[in-house]
Amino acid sequence: MKITCKYCGIVDKPHHCPHKVKQDNQRKDKRIYRSALYKAAREMALDTYNCVDLWELYINGWYQPATLTHHIVEVLDDPDKATDWMNLFPTSAENHADIHELYKVYKDRVQDSLFCMCQDYRDGSREPGKYKRHIDDLTSAVSQKGCSS
Incomplete structure (x- = not known):
């Protein structure tokens, strides 16, 4: 008998997926x-x-619905902030992945930017692309760092 594995395709049953x-x-x-x-x-x-x-608004300059929230200060770093709504950053799944990629190299700087974006939005500053240059500087520094290693 055959079954479909979302990672491996059509396979024989029983199947224990190595990718899952x-x-x-x-x-x-x-x-x-x-x-x-x-x-x-x-x-x-x-x-x-x-x-x-907010990532889409302040970095890419577009309005897009947020489908999830990101813990700016991660739960494992400070469990007390896990349920603090001011520590939650609204974003989409795609942008959430980008944020985590930046956290790998410049966590503190990205966290500061996320807090600033939240504060700006609450204060009424909604300038599209406002933080793009700042994040571009971070990502170019990441690329240069990777090339020089």
Whole structure:
């Protein structure tokens, strides 16, 4: 009998996919996402920022709906901020991945930028592309660093 694996395609049954990564749902940062406090904070953040993807607005200069929130200070770094709505940054899945890529090299600088973007939005400053140059400088520094190593 054959089955379809979303990673391997059509395969014989039984099939244990080598590409599927088992998630550890017992980690503290994973359990947070199921809590009522986090869900309330997430809703508060999305409401405050009108479900606008702030990364898309301030970096790419477009309005796009935010589909999720990103912990600016990560849960494992400070569990006390896990349910603080002011620590949540509204974004899309694609931009969320970009943020995490930048965190690998310039976490503190990106975190500062995310906090500033949130503050600007709350203060009424909605200039599209306002932080593009700042982030471009970071990414070019990452590229140059990678080339010189």
